[in-house]
Amino acid sequence: MPVPGPGYSITVRAEAPAAASSAGELTSAVGDVGGVLTAFDIVESHHDSVVVDISANVLNEEHATEVTNALDQLDGVHVRKVSDRTFLLHLGGKLEVESKVALRNRDDLSRAYTPGVARVCKAIAVNPEDARRLTIKRNTVAVVTDGSAVLGLGNIGPAAALPVMEGKAALFKKFAGVDAWPVCLDTQDTEEIIRTVRALAPVYAGVNLEDISAPRCFEIEARLRESMDIPVFHDDQHGTAIVVLGALRNALRVVDKPIEDCRIVVCGVGAAGSAIIRLLKRKNPADIIAVDSTGILTTDRDGLDDNLQWVADNTNADVRSGTLHDALAGADVFIGVSVPNLIGADQVATMARDPIIFALANPDPEIDPLEAHKHAAVVATGRSDYPNQINNVLAFPGMFRGLLDAHAHHITDDMLVAAANAIADVVDGDRLNASFIVPSVFDSAVAPAVASAVKQAATGG
Numbered sequence: 001m002p003v004p005g006p007g008y009s010i011t012v013r014a015e016a017p018a019a020a021s022s023a024g025e026l027t028s029a030v031g032d033v034g035g036v037l038t039a040f041d042i043v044e045s046h047h048d049s050v051v052v053d054i055s056a057n058v059l060n061e062e063h064a065t066e067v068t069n070a071l072d073q074l075d076g077v078h079v080r081k082v083s084d085r086t087f088l089l090h091l092g093g094k095l096e097v098e099s100k101v102a103l104r105n106r107d108d109l110s111r112a113y114t115p116g117v118a119r120v121c122k123a124i125a126v127n128p129e130d131a132r133r134l135t136i137k138r139n140t141v142a143v144v145t146d147g148s149a150v151l152g153l154g155n156i157g158p159a160a161a162l163p164v165m166e167g168k169a170a171l172f173k174k175f176a177g178v179d180a181w182p183v184c185l186d187t188q189d190t191e192e193i194i195r196t197v198r199a200l201a202p203v204y205a206g207v208n209l210e211d212i213s214a215p216r217c218f219e220i221e222a223r224l225r226e227s228m229d230i231p232v233f234h235d236d237q238h239g240t241a242i243v244v245l246g247a248l249r250n251a252l253r254v255v256d257k258p259i260e261d262c263r264i265v266v267c268g269v270g271a272a273g274s275a276i277i278r279l280l281k282r283k284n285p286a287d288i289i290a291v292d293s294t295g296i297l298t299t300d301r302d303g304l305d306d307n308l309q310w311v312a313d314n315t316n317a318d319v320r321s322g323t324l325h326d327a328l329a330g331a332d333v334f335i336g337v338s339v340p341n342l343i344g345a346d347q348v349a350t351m352a353r354d355p356i357i358f359a360l361a362n363p364d365p366e367i368d369p370l371e372a373h374k375h376a377a378v379v380a381t382g383r384s385d386y387p388n389q390i391n392n393v394l395a396f397p398g399m400f401r402g403l404l405d406a407h408a409h410h411i412t413d414d415m416l417v418a419a420a421n422a423i424a425d426v427v428d429g430d431r432l433n434a435s436f437i438v439p440s441v442f443d444s445a446v447a448p449a450v451a452s453a454v455k456q457a458a459t460g461g
Contacts, residue, residue: 002059003036003385004034004035004036004056004057004058004059004063005057005384005385006038006057007086008057008058008059008060008061008063008064008084008086009038009055009056009057009058009084009085009086010055010056010058010064010067010068010082010083010084010085011039011053011054011055011082011083011085012053012054012055012056012067012068012071012079012081012082012083013043013051013052013053013054013079013080013081013082013083014026014051014052014054014071014072014077014078014079014080015049015050015051015077015078015080016049016050016051016052016074016076016077016078017048017049017050017075017076017077018045018046018047018048018049018050022050022077023040023052025074025077026040026052026054026071026074026077027040027054029067029070029071029074030054030056030067030070030071032070033063033066033067033070034058034059034063034066035056035057035058035063035067036056036057036058037054037055037056038055038056038057039053039054039055040052040053040054040055041053041055051080054071055085064082064084068082090163090166093166094163094166094167094169094170095166095169095170095181095182120134131202132205132407136179136203137202137203137204137205138205138404139177139178139179139205139404140178140179140180140181140203140204140205141172141178141179141180141181141204141205141206141207141208141400141404142180142181142183142197142200142203142204142206142207142208143165143168143169143172143180143181143182143183143208143210144183144185144193144197144207144208144209144210144212145158145161145164145165145182145183145184145185145209145210145211145212146158146161146184146185146187146188146193146211146212147159147160147161147184147188147211148188148211148212148213148216149211149212149213149214149217149236149271150164150211151164151211151362152362152363155188155213157186158184158185158186159184161184161211162182162184164210164211165182165183165184165210166182168180168182168208168210168235168396169181169182171393171396171397172396172397172400174397175393175397175398175441175446175447176397176398176400176401176447176451177401178397178400178401178404180208180400183197183200188213188216190216190219190220193212193220194220194223194224194227197224197228198224198227198228201228201230204230205230205403205404205407206230206231206232206233206400206403206404207224207228207230207231207232207233208233208234208235208396208400209221209224209232209233209234209235209236210234210235210236211236212234212236212271214270214271214274214307215305215306215307217234217236217237217271218271218274218306218307221234221237225410225411229409230409231400231403231408231409231410231411232411233396233399233400233403233411234271234275235392235395235396236271236272236275237271237272237274237275238275238279238395238399238411238416239392239395239396239399240272240275240276240337240360240390240392241272241275241276241278241279241280241416241420242279242394242395242399242416242419242420242423243390243391243392243394243395243420243423243438244276244279244335244358244360244390245276245279245280245283245416245417245420246394246419246420246421246422246423246424246438247358247380247388247390247423247424247437247438248280248333248335248356248358249420249421249424250424250427250432250437250438251333251356251358251378251380251437252356253432254377254378254432254433254434254437255354255356255377255378257332257354259283259284259285260283260284260285260286261286261332262285262286262332262333263285263286263287263288263289263330263331263332263333263352264280264285264287264288264289264331264332264333264334264335265288265289265291265324265327265328265331265333265334265335266280266288266289266290266291266335266337267291267292267324267334267335267336267337267338267342267366268291268292268336268337268338268339268361269290269291269292269297269307269308269311270337272337272360273290273335273337273338274307274310274311276335276337277290277311277314277315278413279413279416279417279420281314282413282417287315287316287317287318288314288315288316289315289316289320289327289331290311290312290315290316291323291324291327292338293338295321295322295323295324295326296316296320296321296322296323296324296326296327297311297312297315297316298312298316298319298320298321299312299313299316324342324343324347325343325347325350328343328347328348328350328351329350329351330350330351330352331351331352331355332351332352332355332356333355333356333357333358334348334351334355334356334357334358334359334366335358335360336358336359336360336361336365336366336367337360337361338361338366339361339366340361340364340365340366341364341366341367341368342366342367343366343367344367344371345367345371345372345374345375347367348367348371348372348374348375348376349374349375351375351376354377354378355375355376355377356376356377356378356379357372357376357378357379357380358379358380358381358390359372359379359380359381360380360381360382360390361382362382362383363383365381365382365383369381369386377434378434378437380437380438387435387436388435388436388437388438389438389441390438391441393441394423394438394439394441394446394450395419395420395423395450397447397450398419398422398446398447398448398449398450398451398454399415399419399450399451399454401447401448401450401451401454402415402419402450402451402452402453402454402455402457402458403415403454403455403458405451405455406454406455406458406459408458412457412458414457415454415457415458417457418453418454418456418457419450419453419454421453422446422449422450422452422453422454423438423439423446423449423450424438425449426439426443426445426446426449427439
């Protein structure tokens with residue numbers, strides 16, 4: 001049963017009688033229709049009435065209307081206004097540019113701008129590498145999207161993708177001190193995207209590709225990596241893979257199984273699933289079974305693109321065929337990056353001893369976590385309202401902090417594995433248990449640990 005969360009929160013401003021019973025009636029009305037009260041504030045108080053702001057978490061727009069109507073129908077209560085707290089947070093955007101230098105007088109202006117700035121420009125013209133030292137380039141990342149595969153929303157275009165990219169940039173700054181900026185491109189042509197990102201590169205020390213649909217994302221990333229001297233990271237692929245690998249390492253410690261003995265089922269072979277499989281291969285599991293909407297991926301399937309062909313060639317050593325349910329029989333680990341409600345407790349029961357379930361489809365996972373727990377030893381999701389949240393914010397801020405600090409020009413698989421190990425190591429043996437296999441996204445130790453590991457892998461130090 002879904003539970004209202006802060007992602008859909010409203011504040012209802014209502015006028016009510018100044019009676020002792022009013023507060024109880026108002027809060028009860030919210031609870032009676034399934035709302036979760038989060039705040040109750042008196043805005044105005046008069047002899048015969050009060051004006052209150054009632055904040056509550058709801059499920060969706062229809063539920064918000066139901067909560068509002070329940071309040072408005074109380075005797076003597078009049079709803080004045082309803083505000084969506086998520087929209088309020090986004091008003092005017094979530095980012096701003098702030099100068100790091102004081103501009104108090106003519107002398108300051110002469111050094112920061114003309115004529116003094118010309119000397120700095122000349123120095124960079126002579127030695128372009130000085131741009132990393134003397135400009136924002138040293139700490140700035142471009143968050144690039146074409147809006148073709150945004151969260152669970154699909155192809156909504158660059159303007160509609162901008163709130164997500166703003167949020168990403170805010171997370172970079174909050175968790176790792178990296179200055180990131182949204183670059184939302186009004187094109188979904190592969191060649192034009194590659195050309196545009198190359199043209200923008202002088203400003204940035206790294207590129208974070210985001211929410212670009214598969215299979216185009218694979219070619220875009222590969223060609224940008226080949227042609228640019230700054231690191232290119234596709235977070236939907238590698239960020240997810242890093243956190244999954246780190247979480248799986250700890251989950252396997254909980255159930256006391258070496259990965260070399262485990263058969264792993266990965267459901268969903270798009271950007272995230274493919275990257276997870278590629279990184280898992282570095283740990284030599286007994287086998288990986290890739291499954292998509294057609295069933296178990298095999299080498300004899302017709303019409304495979306380059307990505308799926310690689311996956312087919314490097315998985316399914318026992319040449320299994322059939323459905324997802326067939327793949328799960330006897331498997332040790334299920335990793336889902338696909339669509340909701342694909343499996344139930346009955347399928348988990350067919351898996352090997354102490355199965356591990358990572359059901360990462362958002363907002364609704366491949367299996368209800370409560371159902372999974374009937375037979376699974378460890379359960380993780382992508383949601384914040386369940387234990388063991390697999391969230392990319394554990395990876396990408398620290399990843400880029402390390403890359404920038406190392407002045408890295410490229411990203412290697414060794415860096416990705418180092419980041420995954422660093423995330424896993426933050427959960428020490430005293431804290432590790434089935435409900436705590438990854439640290440909180442707000443754990444201040446995570447980003448520095450990842451940054452240090454990535455920098456060491458990049459510099460060999």
